[in-house]
Amino acid sequence: MNTYITGTTIKTLRESQKLTQAELAERIGVSSKTVSKWETAKGLPDISLLQPLAQALGISIIELMNGEYITNKNISANMLRCKFYVCPICGNVIHSMGDAVVSCCGVTLPALEAEDPDDLHGIIIEKVEDEHFISIPHPMTKQHFISFLAFVTTDRLQMVKFYPEGNAETRLQLRGRGYLYYYCNQHGLFKKKV
Numbered sequence: 001m002n003t004y005i006t007g008t009t010i011k012t013l014r015e016s017q018k019l020t021q022a023e024l025a026e027r028i029g030v031s032s033k034t035v036s037k038w039e040t041a042k043g044l045p046d047i048s049l050l051q052p053l054a055q056a057l058g059i060s061i062i063e064l065m066n067g068e069y070i071t072n073k074n075i076s077a078n079m080l081r082c083k084f085y086v087c088p089i090c091g092n093v094i095h096s097m098g099d100a101v102v103s104c105c106g107v108t109l110p111a112l113e114a115e116d117p118d119d120l121h122g123i124i125i126e127k128v129e130d131e132h133f134i135s136i137p138h139p140m141t142k143q144h145f146i147s148f149l150a151f152v153t154t155d156r157l158q159m160v161k162f163y164p165e166g167n168a169e170t171r172l173q174l175r176g177r178g179y180l181y182y183y184c185n186q187h188g189l190f191k192k193k194v
């Protein structure tokens, strides 16, 4: 986190919640004059007030500090529009059905944008009995490897984790139409319609 909350953020969020300065002040146990000072850059809320302030404004502390908040009208809308987040520090993989503010290892993670397979990141799908054998012919070293594969349909997610010491291959039942996502730790997320 490289920025602290600003007065403009507090004012914008307060107004979007249709709260007066006095109403917000009462919710967090300060005076309306104090809220007024924050909003006009004559003071900043003590860090101990961030939690109650975020709660009063109906958002998370991360959103409060980033100056933006995310609302999903219907998070179950369509899994085909799901998002993946990967932490660049620990490699954690996070899946979300809708927009979200996702943080790991102190870093706010952007939703990954998937690209079409390129020459270095092709994917081979072969039918084997009632399943599919899926392989990604890609280096699998500690520095450069495919870290996961996911098959997403409108109502289902299947995810397979890969490790540098193994091959990027697995057997899956690809039932229905959907997307195969796979992630290279150096080149990002790829997506293939199946």
Ligand SMILES: [Fe+2]
Residues within 6 Å of the ligand: 120, 121, 138, 144, 145, 184, 185, 186, 187
């Ligand atoms: Fe790669």
